Amino acid sequence: MARVIVHVDLDAFYAAVEQVRLGLPLDQPLAVQQWEGLIAVNYAARAKGVTRFMAIAEAKQKCPDLRLVHVEVIGGSSKREEGKVSLERYRQASANILPIFHRFSPLCEKASIDEAYLDLTAQVEALLNQSPEPETAPVYDNPETASASEKSEPISMASVQSRSDVIVLDGPLDPSNEYDRRLLAGATIVAQMREAVFHELGYTCSAGIAPNKLLAKLASAMNKPYKQTVVTPRAIPGLMKDFPMRKIRNLGGKMGKELCDTLGCETAGDVQKIPEAVLIEKLGDKMGPWVFRAVRGIHDEPVQTRQISKSMLAAKSYSLTNSIEDVRHWLRLLSMELAARIEYDVKLNKRRPKTFHLYYRGFDSRRRIQEHSKSCPVPPHILQLILQIHAGKTPKSPAKSQGGDLPPAPGPPQLPSVTSPHFPSERAASGGEVGASGRDPRNGEEAPFSRKDSGGTVPGVAVGGGGGDVSAGGRMGGPGTSLLAERGSEPPNGRRNADPTAELSNGTAAEAPLLQSNAGPAYQLEREESAWRSITGHIRRGPCRGSDADGRSDQDALPRPFASGQAERESLLRRDSSGQLKRPFLAHPGVDGQLEREGLAGPEAGAALEYHLPESSGQLERKLPETEWADGGQSIADGIGAALASGEHAGPLAEALYSFGLSIFEKAEHNMPSTRVAVAAGDFVDLPVKGAHSITSFFQAGEVRGVAGSGGADGDNGKGGERINEREKERVTRLSGGKQKSHGIARFFGQKGFATGHVAAQSGAGRAHGPPQGSAVETGERARGNELLGLEKSQPESPDVHVGAVRKTRAANRIVEGLEGNGTEKKVRDRVASDQVAQLMGNRSLEPEQEGKEVDRNLDKAGSDKTACGEQAEPRTSNSAVSADAPEMLTGLQSSVFGKLSANVADRLEHDRRKSDAGALCPELSAVDVRQQQRLMADFERQKRFAALVKKRESEAGGRGGASHGKKGGQKRKERSQEGAEGQQRISSFLKH
DNA sequence: ACCTTAAA
């Protein structure tokens, strides 16, 4: 059954958000600025020639009345050196749009901050099956909010085609044709939906309506702004023929370049001329078939149901520094932001992250840019904080809600002191100076997260010696928030500030029994604990008191979060009288284990908790506060100052995050120069809610597998279920803004079999659809290449070695990557950095990397501009043993020809194709003619020979720079001109087949 | 757990 798929993309999204927020007319040229660059330009400004990434000056010159709006900056200053950008405003705006889409189809996948895919197949079907066939599509007004001005008039199916904002490729649609009728119905629904978005929120959007995601996406970009484009099956061949291959999703990067370079294809039509067998041979048995089909407009990827993100990250890049104070400053700000976002998410989505990540960009021992990430399970003391927040024990933000009995709505994250450089008034409103209260002065007279009046130390957080360790216990405080103190049954905390080393040994000793325990309700929990201990154990290794190896004394010691984490662990490991392990941080040992088991985060779990869990009923039955905000009533900037003023939102969560990040960074990097840090949270799982089931399974991840007729109870992975559960209803209620009777989703949920399928497991599962990515094959082959060439074997980095010491293969990769980057700007920057870094790193001369033959390749190669791009095929080793013949096993995507055959994948792709049965209604999408393939193959052979001849001539004529290198030249590859050589290499190896 | 690619 051919589907009706829609891709919706907001027009000039950030610009539109600002336009609405500031109440500016649509014809006012406006651009959104992030530091020195423009990241969104509205259509009025585009008409004047202003483009994204254009320099401010140039934009102003082209369009003098251009209104520039800078994105929010948090951190108490609008200066780049002190503040960081926050995209929260656009996240919130995006979150306001999704519910509208959702009204039109619950099969709604958020694809980016301003894009979504919808599967309208079922809606269309339902519409067309009514008798008599209705003349209009459902309006799906928001039943609660739709005021007269917001109400949309029903659009009749008969009239859509004549609208100026509806474009039908190879139209008009023919109502006597089955699939055309579907498209017509789909187009009508979409027209209605776009109007709803505009009426309710003031944003315009464009859409593509097509049989699959690939084509829908392609179509949505064809006519903008505020237009929609319908792809009829008959238009597909013509559409793809001249369509730039690299604009197909997933082919915009290295893969596409490789395809382009290797096979000389510019358009999808070019690629169509290549037989599938050749594509498979060249690209592997995953990518080959995928590309083969994609260039024909064939694409089976299902629309997923994800509407909320699966991870959150806060990042800051800054100019080179090796001052730990600088890093602390950023880490602190980032932690505050992330904590605020997590807290918001806990309240709104009732889920929690299981993993924290720290990212940073530094340099390796050879001064090459080097990015690192470290992650760890969310530590128990943070889990505890989250559970407390979830249980409503943390004081809420200043109560604005007059909602009577209802608890206050979760507001958007209160970020640390927001300013907007271009709107001083806002800045004042945000209470910029308040930001200073929590500010980490670089001169160190005040510790991060500290307060002068801080009376005590929050157990479990930031304990250490000396001046840097004053933690924010007092200020976290607010009545009832001192987490552990609040719990009367809490073990005595006499040991909490004990000597870290002693704790370490204690902890280690006590660990053994726990590690031996096995299955049981608490098994998962123990695994988490155990993982956490191993992390902290490793963190704790090394100097931590007195004067350490770096000569740092206790005086300037940084907070030692993990030391206190150790204290926590110590208490965790206590046993009760019966010798059972005691876990004070969870009321019920089984609860968390149940949470972890998919689908079981239900009533049982909730009931088992000793603290009061939020009831699911009615909790969220209210409009999102952001809707007001979008009306201009409440902006994130308003009320921001409260965060730092009250200390509330810089709270324990932020502090714990900060401590985590800092300690890892510190341990890993000492005073290594860096240019970027980021903190992130991921692996979200449900928090227990009475009477509710998983939210993550429905809205965070996964495709809905059994869309039609899957009413059966095939809960093989335990997620979701065959019935809509309480949490789901709640979510739907919230998304739809309150009542939802016969409208929208509720109606379809009422239909048997629809949208009730279970959700596929995501974690650890292979990518079920879409193309594989090249990296792994590449990496694997490189490893193999190393082995074959007798190079040093790749070693996993031991966790606490200096992170600069990386595996040779990785390090070698970076060389190329650093140069490939985003273009010349980055290259130059790298090179500059390299000089400065040399200074910061002591200016010692570089050790020869291997056999004394290396030079600093950042410098070495920066000159050879163009060649740097697409350097995938260049072997990443300086080892002279690498001959010109060997490299295939080291060469990027091309190396995937060595990849193992995977019958599995082939089978699955075939299965998908059959299952989709696209040909039934769209012959254009049916399987490919075998005869034609044979003809193509023959043609291709001829072309190959011809191309070989041409190339031979060319190389004999002397390709520039590479003239002397023959295939067996035995020359050192790194010394050749890559461009000429690369081309040769690729083509010749290609032609061998 | 860490690294890579791709996208808006």
Place this chain on the structure above:
DNA sequence: GTTAAGGTC
């Protein structure tokens, strides 16, 4: 500045 997802060890 973010997010998703794949792969290897």
